[in-house]
Amino acid sequence: MQKTLIETLQAFVNAAFERAGYDTKFAAVRVSDRPDLADFQCNGLMGVAKSQKMNPMEAGAAVLDALDMEGLFEADFVKPGFLNFKATDAALRALVAASAADPRALAGRVERQKIMVDYGGPNLAKEMHVGHLRSAIVGHGLINLLAFAGHEVVSDVHLGDWGLQLGQLITQIEEVRPDLFEDEVLRPITMLDLQEWYPAASAKSKADEAFRDKARIATSALQAGDGRYMRLWQRIVDVSIASLRRDYNRLGCEFTYFYGESRYQEMLGPLVQSLEDKGVAEPSDGAIVIHLEEDTKLPPLMLRNSNGGYGYGATDLATIVDRLETDRPDAILYVVDARQKMHFQQVFLGMEKTGLLGDTQLEHTAFGTVNGTDGKPFKTREGGVMRLHDLMEEMHAAARKRLEEMGKLEGAELEKTAEQIAIAAIKFGELSHDRESNYIFDMEQFLQFEGKTGPYIQYTCVRIASLMENARAAGLEPSAFTEVSDGARGLVLTLDAFAAKLARAVETRKPSNMALHVYNLANATNSFYQSNRVLAEGVAPDLAASHLGLLAAAKGQLDLGLTLLGIEVPAKM
RNA sequence: GGACCGAUAGCUCAGCUGGAUAGAGUACCUGACUACGAAUCAGGGGGUCGGGGGUUCGAAUCCUCCUCGGUCCGCCA
Incomplete structure (x- = not known):
C-alpha cells in the first residue's frame, strides 16, 4: 500500500512534535484552506502554546527545527502560528505514479469486520416511490464502500411482509x-x-x-x-x-438475502416466552413489554399486544437473534428513516437487556426524509407519491432526448447509455446529500445534467477516454507524470485526498463523502484538461505524454470512485 | 408537556476534531468552440452563517436562552 502525501507528512510532523516534546494530539495535518499559501497545514502550535503557556512562535521554531521531511515537503511557519507545507515535485510525481499504476493503491485498510447492512425495507403491496430511494441508494453505496475498505459485508432487504x-x-x-x-x-x-x-x-x-x-x-x-x-x-x-x-x-441494488419479517414468525412465541421466563419481559396492561431504564425516558418496547399479536418490536428482536446465530456479524447497520430513531433506541436497548447480544454493534444509520419543494414530505403535483418506476422512466427519457441531440449514438447503444445516465443522475443526486439531513426533491434539479451532477462526472470520464484514443491514434501513449505545473498541482492534491475521503465515508457511514470527492476530482480534472493541451501544435511529446500520465491516473480514480457509488461509466455519451 | 433533528448566497446544498479572505452547484452578467467532445472551462456580482448572550488569542463550528420549521412520544410498521 502506497502512503498518501498527507499520511507521509503526518508521520513527519508527528515525529517532529515528539522530538520537540509536544503532545502529538496537536500535530494534526489537514489540507490547507489557503491553496495560494500551502498544500497542507497544521494549526496545532497555537494549542501547544496555550497549554505550555508559551509563545506560538517559539513552539513553531522548535518544531521546524525538529522537522525532517526527507526532501518531500517544504515547511514554512507564519504569523499567528500556522505551519504551512508544500509538497515538492518529487513527492507529487511519486504519488501520481502510484495512483496511475493502481487507483486502489492509495486506499487505506481497516480492521476487517463482518458487517450486515439492513437496507431497502420496502413494504409489500406498495410499489416503490421516491421515498424508497434513500435507503436503496445510500445502503448500496455503503455496501460497496465497506467492502472496498476491507470489510466482509452481507445485506438483507428486510421486507415488510407481515403484520x-x-x-x-x-x-x-x-x-x-x-x-x-x-x-x-x-x-x-x-x-x-x-x-x-x-x-x-x-x-x-x-x-x-x-x-x-x-x-x-x-x-x-x-x-x-x-x-x-x-x-x-x-x-x-x-x-x-x-x-x-x-x-x-x-x-443496481444487490442483496445477500431477500428476507422478510414473516421469516421470523415461528421464533416470536418461544422468544417472548423465554424473555418472560428470564424476567426480562413482563406483562403490562395486558401486553408483554420490556421496560427500559427510567432515565432513558423511552417508552417500553412492545413485544406482544393485548390481543396476543406480535408487533415489530418482537420481530426486530427475533431478526437480530436469527442474524447473530446464522451470520454472526460484528455490526448490524440499519439504513432506515430517521423517524424510526426512537424505535431503534428501544430495540437496541431491549436487545441488550436480553443478554443475547454479545459484542455485536447495532447502529441506526439514519437518513432524513425526502421533502417536496414546499418543504413538506414529497408529493407529486397531483398530490400522490411519485412511483420510482415513473421517476426512472422520466429520467431515462430526458437522457435519451439529450443523447439524440448530441447525435453520437443510436439504437440499442443509445438506450443503454440513456439508462446509465439516468441512473447516474438519480444516484448522484441522492448520494451528494448528507444522509442525515432532510432534503428537497426537485424534479427540475434532477433533470439537470450540468454542474454538480452524475452525468457531469460521467462526461468527464468519457472525454478523457476519447482523448486517450485520439492520442494513441497520433502515436502518443501516457508516460510517467513528470512535468509538474501549477495547473497540475490541484489535480494531484485532489487525487491524494481519495484515501481520507474513503476512510471518512466508511467511518461515518456516509457515502456522500465519496460522492463529493468524485465531483471535486472531476472538477479538478476538467480544469487541468482545459488549460493543458495534449494534442496541439507545438506541444512537446514529452510534455504531452506526461499530461496523459496524469490524466490516466485521474481517470483511474474517477472510474473507481463511480464504481464504488454504483454509477456506471458509458463509453460514449 | 417531554425528546430529537434542522436554520449558511435568490434557490439547492458543502463546510472534517474551533483557526488565516465562509465554499460549490444553479440562476443572473461577461469571456473562451473552423472543437485533444461547450453535458466544459475562466471571470463577475450576490452572505449581519435565524436572533441575543457567553467561553476563547480566534466561533458558522463549543455552551446557554429565544424564535421559526420538521420529526417522534406503549398496543401500525
Whole structure:
C-alpha cells in the first residue's frame, strides 16, 4: 500500500512534535484552506502554546527545527502560528505514479469486520416511490464502500411482509374481491390491484373501527397460519417481490438475502416466552413489554399486544437473534428513516437487556426524509407519491432526448447509455446529500445534467477516454507524470485526498463523502484538461505524454470512485 | 408537556476534531468552440452563517436562552 502525501507528512510532523516534546494530539495535518499559501497545514502550535503557556512562535521554531521531511515537503511557519507545507515535485510525481499504476493503491485498510447492512425495507403491496430511494441508494453505496475498505459485508432487504398492514389488505380484498379466495379460479393479482386496495384499506382502517377490528382478526388468523389467508398472502408476496426486484435491479441494488419479517414468525412465541421466563419481559396492561431504564425516558418496547399479536418490536428482536446465530456479524447497520430513531433506541436497548447480544454493534444509520419543494414530505403535483418506476422512466427519457441531440449514438447503444445516465443522475443526486439531513426533491434539479451532477462526472470520464484514443491514434501513449505545473498541482492534491475521503465515508457511514470527492476530482480534472493541451501544435511529446500520465491516473480514480457509488461509466455519451 | 433533528448566497446544498479572505452547484452578467467532445472551462456580482448572550488569542463550528420549521412520544410498521 502506497502512503498518501498527507499520511507521509503526518508521520513527519508527528515525529517532529515528539522530538520537540509536544503532545502529538496537536500535530494534526489537514489540507490547507489557503491553496495560494500551502498544500497542507497544521494549526496545532497555537494549542501547544496555550497549554505550555508559551509563545506560538517559539513552539513553531522548535518544531521546524525538529522537522525532517526527507526532501518531500517544504515547511514554512507564519504569523499567528500556522505551519504551512508544500509538497515538492518529487513527492507529487511519486504519488501520481502510484495512483496511475493502481487507483486502489492509495486506499487505506481497516480492521476487517463482518458487517450486515439492513437496507431497502420496502413494504409489500406498495410499489416503490421516491421515498424508497434513500435507503436503496445510500445502503448500496455503503455496501460497496465497506467492502472496498476491507470489510466482509452481507445485506438483507428486510421486507415488510407481515403484520397488520397485510391483515388490512386481506380484509379489504375480502370485501371487494371475495372471488380471489376461490382457489379453483386463480385470478391473477397485479400491482395495479394492490395499488388500489392497499391505500383504501389503510384509509378505511383509520376511519372505520369495525374494519379495524376485522383487520386485527385477519392479522391474527394469518399469523396463526390460516390456509385461505396464507394462500392469498403468498400470491401477494409473489407479485410484490417481482415488482420490487425489478426496481432494485434497475437501480443496481444487490442483496445477500431477500428476507422478510414473516421469516421470523415461528421464533416470536418461544422468544417472548423465554424473555418472560428470564424476567426480562413482563406483562403490562395486558401486553408483554420490556421496560427500559427510567432515565432513558423511552417508552417500553412492545413485544406482544393485548390481543396476543406480535408487533415489530418482537420481530426486530427475533431478526437480530436469527442474524447473530446464522451470520454472526460484528455490526448490524440499519439504513432506515430517521423517524424510526426512537424505535431503534428501544430495540437496541431491549436487545441488550436480553443478554443475547454479545459484542455485536447495532447502529441506526439514519437518513432524513425526502421533502417536496414546499418543504413538506414529497408529493407529486397531483398530490400522490411519485412511483420510482415513473421517476426512472422520466429520467431515462430526458437522457435519451439529450443523447439524440448530441447525435453520437443510436439504437440499442443509445438506450443503454440513456439508462446509465439516468441512473447516474438519480444516484448522484441522492448520494451528494448528507444522509442525515432532510432534503428537497426537485424534479427540475434532477433533470439537470450540468454542474454538480452524475452525468457531469460521467462526461468527464468519457472525454478523457476519447482523448486517450485520439492520442494513441497520433502515436502518443501516457508516460510517467513528470512535468509538474501549477495547473497540475490541484489535480494531484485532489487525487491524494481519495484515501481520507474513503476512510471518512466508511467511518461515518456516509457515502456522500465519496460522492463529493468524485465531483471535486472531476472538477479538478476538467480544469487541468482545459488549460493543458495534449494534442496541439507545438506541444512537446514529452510534455504531452506526461499530461496523459496524469490524466490516466485521474481517470483511474474517477472510474473507481463511480464504481464504488454504483454509477456506471458509458463509453460514449 | 417531554425528546430529537434542522436554520449558511435568490434557490439547492458543502463546510472534517474551533483557526488565516465562509465554499460549490444553479440562476443572473461577461469571456473562451473552423472543437485533444461547450453535458466544459475562466471571470463577475450576490452572505449581519435565524436572533441575543457567553467561553476563547480566534466561533458558522463549543455552551446557554429565544424564535421559526420538521420529526417522534406503549398496543401500525
